[in-house]
Amino acid sequence: MIDVTMANRGTAQRPNGTQGKICQFKLVLLGESAVGKSSLVLRFVKGQFHEYQESTIGAAFLTQTVCLDETTVKFEIWDTAGQERYHSLAPMYYRGAQAAIVVYDITNQDTFMRATTWVKELQRQASPSIVIALAGNKADLGNKRVVEFEEAQAYAEENGLLFMETSAKTAMNVNDIFLAIAKKLPKNEQAGNASTSGQGRRLVESEGQKPATGNCCK
Amino acid sequence: MNEEELLKRSAAERDRIFSCYDRGRENGAEIDPWEDPAYEVYHTTDRYGFIHDKRLPQKMDQNEIKLHHVEMERVKKWDKMNKHWDTTATKEKLRRRIYKGIPDRFRGEIWIRLLGITKLKHEKVGKYEEMLSLARQWSTEIRQIDADVARQYRDHINYRERYSLKQRSMFYVLAAYSMYNMEVGYCQGMSVLAGLLLLYMDEEEAFWGLSVLLADKKYSMHGFYVDGFPKLNRFIEHHDKIMTKFLPKLKRKLDKCGCDSILYALKWFFVVFQERTPVSLGLRIWDIFLLEGDRILSAIAYTVMKMHKRQLMTMESLDEFCNYLQIKLEKDFGYDDDTVINTVERSIDELKRSKLDYPGPPLPHEIPRQPFGTFKEPTFTSKVGRRADEFSEAQQLMRESVVQRRQTVVIEEESRESSATPTEMAMANNCGANSSLGGSKFSFDPSLADGCCASPHGSRRSLADTSVTSTADLSVFSSATRSQALDNSLDTQSNVSVGSSGSGGLPTPRASSHQPSPDIVRIYVPYGLPPGPTYKDELPRTLPRSLETNKIRIKVDPDQTPIVESLKPFVLESPELELELDLK
Secondary structure, rough: OOEEEEEEOOOOOOOOOOEEEEEEEEEEEEOOOOOOOOHHHHHHHHHOOOOOOOOOEEEEEEEEEEOOOOOOOOOOOEEOOOHHHHHHHHHHHHHHHHHHEEEOOOOOOOHHHHHHHHHHHHHHHOOOEEEHHHHHHHHHHHEEEEEEOHHHHHHHHOOOOOEEEOOOOOOOOOOOOHHHHHHHOOOHHHHHHHHHHOHHHHHHHOOOOHHHHHOOEO | HHHHHHHHHHHHHHHHHHHHHHHHOOOOOOOOOHHHOOOOOHHEEEOOEOOOOOOOOOOOOOOHHHHHHHHHHHHHHHHHHHHHOOOOOHHHHHHHHHOOOOOOHHHHHHHHHHHHHHHHHOOOHHHHHHHHHHHHHOOHHHHHHHHHHHHOOOOOOOOOOOOHHHHHHHHHHHHHHHHHHOOOOOOOOOOHHHHHHHHOOOOHHHHHHHHHHOOOOOOOOOOOOOOOHHHHHHHHHHHHHHHHHHOOHHHHHHHHOOOOHHHHHHHHHOOOOOOOOOOOHHHHHHHHHHHHHHOOOOOHHHHHHHHHHHHHHHHHHHHHHHHHHHHHHHHHHOOHHHHHHHHOOOOHHHHHHOOOOOOOOOOOHHHHOOOOOOOOOOOOHOOOOOOOOHHHHHHHHHHHHHHHHHHHHHHHHHHHOOOOOHHHOOOOHHHHHHHHHOOOOOOOOOOOOOHHOOHHHHHHHOOOOOEOOOOOOOOOHHHHHHHHHHHHHOOOOOOOOOHHHHHOOOOOOOOOOOOOOOOEEEEOOOOOOOOOOOOOOOOOOOOOOHHHHHHEEEEEEEOOOOOEEHHHHOOOOOOOOEEEEOOO
16 A cells, blocks of 8 residues: 555645645546446545445546655546547547546446547547556455456556556545556656647647646646 | 124234333334334435435424415415416416426426426327337347436435335336437436436326427427537537626636536536536426426526626636536525526526527427337447447537637637737637537637647737628638638527627627527638648638738629628728628
8 A cells, every 4th residue: 555645635735844846637537437437536535435426427627636755746637427428528638638547347347348448549549648547446346346357457567557456435546546647647847748749739728728837847 | 804803803903012012122122213213314304305414403494484484375376276277367377486486296296287298198108118118128228327327316215225116217217218219318417307307207207208308399408418419519609608798707717727618517408407506496497497498598507607706706726616516506505596596587688688598499400300219229339338439420529619619718818818919809709609510510720729829929810700691702711711601600699799708809890789590691700810731621721812902802692682781891900801792
């Protein structure tokens, strides 16, 4: 387990009082309907779990800040609707994103297949430097497991993805996966520029980020 | 039963009751949970059946007592009205009374009347069962419906328990409907509609209610839920127009924070403010919605923004906006229901005066094309639930228009910030409108934005806006502008309102106000387009000749065209531009 220190929302003050760098990243959650995207976010951002999380119609936006060594990382999290019909709205959220968590449900093989197509789409359409993490959620339901850990891990390795099995219900690996992403994200001047190349560029601009803020660090 | 048996039965009953008391609470006493005061659900369930985390107050406060009395008085009136439904007296009073709120005990009956369910049910006897049995065999939407039914309104006592009576009804209604209207099938959001209707009516009634909400022109929610969400675009753009006109500062703030209206308004429109407003207000909104139809959505959306303008203006981030509009308002709207509904009425009048009260009737591609209830075997792909690799054409359109709308906002923002002389800035606030039309192939042209961002003044672009009746010869335009102009030519309702958007810009030249009519052509004339990369579809990129002479000639053939409404020559700061009308 990685030790996570959550910073207060909206502040750059580190617990020990020293002022570090602040990095801001856009992160998007993708995956089949009802795999637990909103629940993962709710757990990460508010530390809560709702047994009957209502379905996301459209999208939701939340932020959470984590402290990492000398850097404070602020995640701008876009939580999307899972049904295919809402797929056409997804590019609006993932373009310009520096990170993505593709979620599947370990008790449902189809959701894993769907996760792999999301990964393909991101590789094809999103910024080339996007950090993608694969999350096998509902790990607390081990007795109903159908997607083997090894299978997903092998797939993740092949495709250069971060991978963890998570449980929004028990909080297992939830902070950890976000933290792992934070660690992997480049935190230098070039970081933001990477996402402005190719397809991502126009949307970065369209997100209202001027070059100065588009870069993660100030 | 003879006398002896009756006596025996009475004795047995007496013995059984005595033994319960003799046993007390121990020794395997059988006590139903509801028999004990600890049965919390009684204390936490409100009058609508929603269960709260905490116990509700035992006594009503003064205000509640007053409201209770008012409702009791209304119940009498509604009772009378309900008995004499088809009278002129009812017709006269109905609207007024619905705005005051349908008493909850009449809600089911009145909703059924407003939706015309009884008639449909009689006309189509057996259809529901037929669809349900087809669904058992063929529906491809079952997995998604199951996933959503399992989490819909789980805080309501009727849906609390998995596979409860009402939860089963919700599942059956949605499954049957997925066969009845195979174009829509099932789309997330519809579980809210079915779930809500089922709180006030039975299964078959809810099925027909859902059907009316989607198919009837008054509500035409089909256009929201069908592939590509064509109606959503139109309503979002209309909402943006209202915001630009009436709440320009707030609109700019939202734009600045990257808060596209689709983020908060999508759910408002799709489920008519359910799960985004407190329960009692949500029901009042539904009362009005069922009476008036989808024209009410814009007014309510505007009202929410207007009433919360002050709080929203203090916010600085997307995070805060989303939290406020998506979560906080549902918990506590901050105003009592009557105040909100009164404000909605005023908003309707306000919007009417500016001719912005109604985004217009459904467009052809927003209404069902296939007849209902005719079975067509699903394809193999949909049977096995395989996802499409590519976007459908409708989805593509949706996507483009969303991206494009964001681009427009950013261009506006940047122009505001970078332009030293903001007077020269004039930008159509409705550029995105085009893609809401079915045949539109317009997509955002990157070179425009790139040019814009390359130099601080690159985005200085003016538009001439005028309106003429149809068949104006648009060939004078550069091909680049033409695609916009043509698309916009179909935009019957757009109103350029840069002047009111608070940009401090020169009022855009515009035609005298006109009734929206389908034959208005809106013309955007750019000048000084920065040289940029070629267009992706390799259209010739020459500037229109007219720019060289600063003249545009519009030819109107009198044989085909009625009068030109208003076409005054006008002058832009630089370069000058003149419009000439050539009548044969």
